[in-house]
Amino acid sequence: MSKAGALDLASGLGGKIDKTQVISAVEKYEKYHVFYGGEEEERKANYTDMVNKYYDLVTSFYEFGWGESFHFAARWKGESLRESIKRHEHFLALQLGLKPGHKVLDVGCGIGGPLREIA
Numbered sequence: 001m002s003k004a005g006a007l008d009l010a011s012g013l014g015g016k017i018d019k020t021q022v023i024s025a026v027e028k029y030e031k032y033h034v035f036y037g038g039e040e041e042e043r044k045a046n047y048t049d050m051v052n053k054y055y056d057l058v059t060s061f062y063e064f065g066w067g068e069s070f071h072f073a074a075r076w077k078g079e080s081l082r083e084s085i086k087r088h089e090h091f092l093a094l095q096l097g098l099k100p101g102h103k104v105l106d107v108g109c110g111i112g113g114p115l116r117e118i119a
Contacts (some may be wrong), residue, residue: 017057025053025056028049029053029054032053038080059111063111067082067119069109069110070108070109070110070111071087071115073088074088086117089113090117090118092118
């Protein structure tokens with residue numbers, strides 16, 4: 001990843017990495033890998049930190065592109081991407097018969113954007 005472009009990844013929508021800390025997080029993550037001089041023993045001893053840095057970085061990247069919901073939806077003429085996604089999330093809630101007070105478990109691979117929208 002280009003260090004110059006790394007600052008553009010963090011949008012501040014909900015990721016754990018502040019825009020000012022992206023380059024530092026990328027550098028720390030890269031140091032765990034042999035290609036960048038990292039040692040296997042250090043990587044094994046710090047897997048939790050390495051995995052957390054990876055997901056913090058990738059979450060900021062996806063939020064930059066997709067916002068709080070990591071999926072697509074068909075767009076109607078004149079509808080923005082954000083509007084189409086929110087409409088689709090509410091359509092899914094309607095199809096599932098969700099009503100106020102229902103409990104729903106989000107087992108997706110994102111950050112819970114759809115459930116926060118339809119809650």
